[in-house]
Amino acid sequence: MAVLTVKDLYKTFGAGTPRANRVLDNISFDVRGQTFVSIVGPSGCGKSTLLNIISGVETHTSGQISVTSDDGKPARMGYVFQDPRLLPWRSVRKNMLYVQDQADDETNRRVDKYLDMVGLGKHGDFWPGQLSGGMQQRVGIARAFAVEPDLLIMDEPFSHLDAITARALREQLQDIWSQSKKTVVFVTHDVVEAVELSDRIIVLQPGGKIFEDITIDLPRPRRQTDPAVATLQAEVLARLERMKGMAPQVSAAP
Amino acid sequence: MTATATQRRSSEEQASGTSAWRRRVTSEPAARVTFYITAFLIWVGLAAMFVRVPGPAAVTASLVKEFSRGEVFSNFADTFYRFAVGVFLSVVVGLAIGVIMGMSGLARAFFESPVLVGLSIPAIIWAFLTVMWFGFGDTSPIVTTFLTAVPFVIINVAQGVQGVSRDLRDMSSSYGVPLGRRVKDLILPAVAGYVLAGVRFAVIIGWNGVLLAEWFGGSGGAGFRARYWYDANQFAGFAAWVILFVIVIVVLDQLLFERAARRAFRWRDAGH
Incomplete structure (x- = not known):
């Protein structure tokens, strides 16, 4: 089980210059074990920057951040982006293998397993350009799970998809997650999506501070149409309404 | 209405x-x-209008004679050896420097000026210089080909590497993909178009270089043979070799580069 610890984290773009722009302001939280945490907030509140810092793509200005794994090895991370980010000149299978440590039989079996899980078992030899946007995003999800990450980071992975495809992929994600039970940090601006998927929602407000940390205690699997999910969504939305200046975007339930 | x-x-x-x-x-x-x-x-x-312009019949007759004397294949073999070595070196060195330049600002600052200088020096100058430095033989045409072609490969590859998608580079970083695999699977395929364009330039410009070096300092080769007919004031023989130069480049371009481009970009043609 992975433990993600974020303590007193600050991020300022252009620090020390007249154009300095603070996007994360004293962020502290931790995520332990088989937990699905969503980070919610309006555009520009620093959600994606926080994910980039956790994944190591971006450096933070000050504070501490660590990801530890059980086995003492460096924590392995998987990343699902807003867009699929596949190499267009490599087949689906080679895209999956590109991010793997090794290309042995065991890895190949794992790649096949996750391609099957996202329903693309027969598309391993396709070019990404031969797949629809939704199928490409499923490859992106399978790629992230196939590295068997200690921590899985997802940055608004369904925001570029149509409502029906997004709903299908959310349900698929829940199924895969319930089997693999990874530690997931999921960024979204969609409160409804966050309630459906998460054990916990961390709300960022404009300026990059944590506004609220909400526990979602509902049985799984969840569907947006479940009455308990709908009730809790309304409650969370009402709480977010109190956040002055924030206008959370809520997708229409498909 | x-x-x-x-x-x-x-x-x-x-x-x-x-x-x-x-x-x-x-x-x-x-x-x-x-x-x-x-x-x-x-x-x-x-x-038909100018006496000093040999017509197709005279040029064809000269070509046939050159073939029958056995001059064409032996001279082209010399030229191709020099040309192939020069272009190969320019592609290997150009790829390496171009990738480094594209990935590192420091390397870019270091190599930018020499590459610009290289681009601005015409093949004929290199031909003169290398003949002065290395005399007659294989070295002058090989070095001329290399020096003429390598800046074109470098500049194209560096531009290609700089243009590699930031999103894909970030994806690779976030998964900790090793540098060697990143170069092989991300950077080189992404810059394939630029590499092809660079090598294409290298071949055309290198062909000029090798012929010029042979013209001025060759002891054999296609450029040397063209000069031989020029010095003998035999324009038909000279024009026959010019025709051969052109045919070689056209055939190389169509056979090699058209096919390489189709193969390199077959993923692009695979639509829904």
């Missing part, structure tokens, strides 16, 4: 509405053939 409807024709309708001969006449191969026919007719016209 009368309503007018604009009807779009399907590709099938368009195809069936155009006769086969018209499609053939307006095709891209037909445009190429048209150019060659036009150029040939202009040549015939110029030869």
Whole structure:
């Protein structure tokens, strides 16, 4: 089980210059074990920057951040982006293998397993350009799970998809997650999506501070149409309404 | 008011509405053939007007004689050896420096000036210099080809590497993909178009270089043989070699680069 610890984290773009722009302001939280945490907030509140810092793509200005794994090895991370980010000149299978440590039989079996899980078992030899946007995003999800990450980071992975495809992929994600039970940090601006998927929602407000940390205690699997999910969504939305200046975007339930 | 409807024709309708001969006449191969026919007719016209322009018949006769003397293959073998070594070196060195330049600002700052200087020096200058440095033999044409071609490969590859998608680079970083695999699977395929363009330039410009070096300092080779006929004031023999130079480049371009480009970009043509 992975433990993600974020303590007193600050991020300022252009620090020390007249154009300095603070996007994360004293962020502290931790995520332990088989937990699905969503980070919610309006555009520009620093959600994606926080994910980039956790994944190591971006450096933070000050504070501490660590990801530890059980086995003492460096924590392995998987990343699902807003867009699929596949190499267009490599087949689906080679895209999956590109991010793997090794290309042995065991890895190949794992790649096949996750391609099957996202329903693309027969598309391993396709070019990404031969797949629809939704199928490409499923490859992106399978790629992230196939590295068997200690921590899985997802940055608004369904925001570029149509409502029906997004709903299908959310349900698929829940199924895969319930089997693999990874530690997931999921960024979204969609409160409804966050309630459906998460054990916990961390709300960022404009300026990059944590506004609220909400526990979602509902049985799984969840569907947006479940009455308990709908009730809790309304409650969370009402709480977010109190956040002055924030206008959370809520997708229409498909 | 009368309503007018604009009807779009399907590709099938368009195809069936155009006769086969018209499609053939307006095709891209037909445009190429048209150019060659036009150029040939202009040549015939110029030869008819000016005594010092040898016509197709005289040039063909010279070509046949050169072939029968066994001069063509032996001289081209020399030239191709020098040309191939020079181009190979320029591609290897150009790829390495281009990738480093594209990935590192420091390397870019270091190599930018010498590459610009290299680009600005014409092949004829390198030909003179290398003959002065290395004398007659294989070295001068090889070095001339290399020095003429390598800046084109470097500049193209560096531009390609700089243009590699930031999103894909970030994806690779976030998964901790090792540098070697990143170069092989991300950077090189992403810059394939630039590499092909660079190598294409390298071949064309390198061909100029090797011929010039042979012209001025060769002890054999196609450039040397062209000079031989020029010095002998035999324009038909000289023109025969020029025709051969052109044919070599056209054949190389069509056979090598057209096919390489089709292979390198087959993923791009694979639509839904």
